[in-house]
Amino acid sequence: SSDLSRYRTENPDNSFDDIGGLETIKERVKEVVELPLSKSDEFSEIGADPPTGVLFHGPPGTGKTLFARAVADSLEDGTFYNINGPEVLSRWYGESEREIRRIFEDASQRDGPSIIFIDEIESIASSREGSREVNRRIVTQLLTVMDGFDEFEDVIVIAATNRPEDIDQALRRPGRFDREVEFPSELPMEDRVDILETVSEQEEMNVADSVDFTGIAEETEEWTGAELKRLLNDAAVSGVKDSRTTIIPEDLALALRRIERSRRGKQNESG
Numbered sequence: 001s002s003d004l005s006r007y008r009t010e011n012p013d014n015s016f017d018d019i020g021g022l023e024t025i026k027e028r029v030k031e032v033v034e035l036p037l038s039k040s041d042e043f044s045e046i047g048a049d050p051p052t053g054v055l056f057h058g059p060p061g062t063g064k065t066l067f068a069r070a071v072a073d074s075l076e077d078g079t080f081y082n083i084n085g086p087e088v089l090s091r092w093y094g095e096s097e098r099e100i101r102r103i104f105e106d107a108s109q110r111d112g113p114s115i116i117f118i119d120e121i122e123s124i125a126s127s128r129e130g131s132r133e134v135n136r137r138i139v140t141q142l143l144t145v146m147d148g149f150d151e152f153e154d155v156i157v158i159a160a161t162n163r164p165e166d167i168d169q170a171l172r173r174p175g176r177f178d179r180e181v182e183f184p185s186e187l188p189m190e191d192r193v194d195i196l197e198t199v200s201e202q203e204e205m206n207v208a209d210s211v212d213f214t215g216i217a218e219e220t221e222e223w224t225g226a227e228l229k230r231l232l233n234d235a236a237v238s239g240v241k242d243s244r245t246t247i248i249p250e251d252l253a254l255a256l257r258r259i260e261r262s263r264r265g266k267q268n269e270s271g
């Protein structure tokens with residue numbers, strides 16, 4: 001069996017302050033994940049049930065992984081476990097029951113609270129016909145562990161998906177993934193500006209005063225957080241190519257046109 005450190009990160013280096021915009025999601029994630037884990041004694045004293053599982057759903061690049069890491073980081077002695085659906089399907093072949101149990105046991109034995117993040121859960125727990133035997137075994141084990149959660153203290157499972165409608169409904173029953181957080185496909189204008197500002201600060205980018213993030217936000221309707229981050233990075237690379245150490249408006253304009261072109265390509269492919 002594998003070394004658990006492959007999945008585990010202590011205090012992941014992502015904070016809520018590094019997330020641009022998305023204020024409502026921040027509040028919701030703090031309420032459904034951070035509060036029950038940071039105040040677990042108060043929860044049990046007052047008689048409130050902490051959540052076992054939370055489903056994050058929304059398109060790729062909207063910040064689901066980022067939020068799961070940030071909440072783990074915000075918790076004192078928090079630990080983050082990252083399980084990628086498609087990857088474990090091949091690695092856990094024949095030993096999924098044991099692996100799931102080992103991860104949950106490890107998580108509950110840590111000094112602080114733990115977040116177990118399962119990315120692309122639909123690859124394992126699809127409701128579609130013809131789901132493979134291995135997938136069924138993993139889902140069954142996951143549900144067994146979650147149903148017996150009283151023995152796993154201070155652990156919350158966050159599952160992420162782009163296709164919530166494809167998930168086996170058995171996962172959504174009470175005591176399982178019974179809370180959800182929706183990551184919108186479109187961001188309001190202020191959020192796009194805030195993401196550009198937050199990411200450029202966090203990455204310590206050298207941005208010229210003449211750069212106008214509001215103007216860029218106006219031209220990037222329907223862009224995700226990941227695409228805005230890529231825009232800044234591509235602009236920085238274009239500055240380096242031009243032998244500069246400052247990002248100027250032309251770098252952003254060039255990067256914007258390129259990404260816009262590849263976005264249109266993708267839309268044509270899928271449409």
Ligand code: ATP
Nearest residue numbers: 019020059060061062063064065066195225226229
């Ligand atoms: P996927 O479904 O593809 O796993 P995701 O929703 O988990 O996507 P993330 O991996 O969290 O997306 O985000 C992709 C990248 O975009 C990351 O580098 C992340 O830091 C950045 N990003 C996304 N949204 C924001 C945001 N609101 N503020 C700052 N960075 C963001």
